[in-house]
Amino acid sequence: MSEDSIDLRVWRQFLAVAEELHFGRAAQRLAMTQPPLTQAIARLERTLGVRLFDRTRRRVALTPAGEALVPEVRALLAQAQALPARARAAAAGEVGRVRLAFVSTAGFEQVPAWVRAFRAHSPGVALELVEATGDVQLGAFARSEIDAGLMLHTPGSAPAGLARLPVATEPMVLALPARHPLAQAPRPALAQVLAEPLVIFPRRIVPSLYDAVMALYAQAGCAAQVAQEAIQMQTIVNLVAGGIGVAWVPESVTQFRRAGVVYRSGRELRGAGRHGTVLPVCETSLVWPAGPTSPALARFVGFVRELVGG
Template sequence: MERPELPLPQLHAFVVLAEELHFGHAAARLGIAQPPLSQQIRRLEDKVGHALFSREPGHVTLTPAGRELLPAARRILTDLADGLAAARAVGSGRAGHLRMGFAASLALTVLPDLLRTFRERFPDVHLHIHEMTTTPQLAALHDKSIDIGLLREPPTDDEPRLGFRTVLTEPFVAVLPSTHPLASQRTVRVAQLTDSPFVLLPREVGPGLYDRIIGLCTASGFTPRVAQHAVEWQTVCALVETGLGVSLAPASIRRIRLKGVAFRTIDPDAPRTRVAVAWRKDDDSPLVGSLLTTIDQDPPDGSQGSAVGPCPG
């Protein structure tokens, strides 16, 4: 069955007249003269095939057909208005869905403030947060299962499809069992860890961070003997607490409170670890641009912004 075309101006005129039940008042409300209003109503009645209003001198009422059409006409106009408002909000980056990956350790540093600020500015954006290490985040960005990533030590090799921007840099700390001889010192030189076994994250989950830690050791004259791997920093600290080894970790890990673990600063001139936001260069989502703008306008303490690749939006 072929559906009749019902132009929106005719539906709008019909709803206004149904509410006013007076051609002069309805025309004034619509900002048009009365004859064009009458023409709009007649065209709509022609499409419906039945009169929508009963017209008597000084008295206008809805016919049964008009009473039946009115709720549907109101729904159509309301749905259209809502749809236009939603489309404008999404198009401007003020609403929609944003999928974000983040490294677990960033929940101890930059992530809470970033999410709080973003939600305050964009309350209608639905954030979908996924905890991931660096390598899975990069894969998820490539296969479009996340829109933006917050990761440690982005790859130094060329990533033609991805853009990176440094959000924060922070120093490393030594993670020691509280019974370790070096735990009594306020500052530990990396070279002093030469004879200690290490607990580290596997290289495959974060090659950049792993290589940075190994580089700290080799720069101090030794290659660390890795006794145990653990995927999460919470687990690394728990294994250190048992005495399985020591570790080098981003300074924010100090917020993990374990009675048997001591965190000590290391050489002040040692390289720092880099936290970056990552996105697809060809992603034209305004929401990605909104999050990057939030980072630009409210950078975390100690951040050193450095964009690599264009910023969308």
């Protein structure tokens, strides 16, 4: 018998003898006769090349090597006993791992609430979070580094090749420097706003939303004067507070209460919605690779679907 062939039955026999310190009682506990048990322990000792028990006519005692094995064997047998239940739990998505990427706007509201709720609902599933822009998420999907992502885009424009669950739709709003004259007006004119320097995210981050913002300027018959690009929405808002320009951001960003910034919705802009000038709308979707999914991911998607009523 080689070390590779030592099966759990032999370790159960070892543990019975170690706990009883009597071959007769151990054999009785294992529902077998004593000679086969004695032979099994002798074979185990030969295979390992160490003595596990000191045996005399009157007593059986563990050797130091045998004592060292007892806790390890107990743990091994406990793990083996738990394997069937764990396999069933894994197949049901009750245990496992979901690596979730998210854009910063989702981090204001959806992600914290969902993480708390999902961890209470499925404590056996590890939800690992990483903040990443849409382009970074696509690369991570290609390398199988994430299982799902929360992406920002215009309605219906999620990246191709991914399964999608829309989770939120919101308008874009205007962010103005608080000291700018337009911020003091109750209803600044859209035409005046569009003439201001613009702070915006690079197109590669959210192509559909970038194009929608540029289309807003084109509809009004002007070209955007891009003063600065920034990747994170919080950075964009900070640049607006510093007077670099104005910005169009998802409404959820208004929860980022940055001093020195004033937000204006479309209803507060004169000329918005008229003469074909349509303010952009953005959508957040939960996305994941199309095709078969792990049970844990399927469980998470189902949980989110129930939350959003999708």
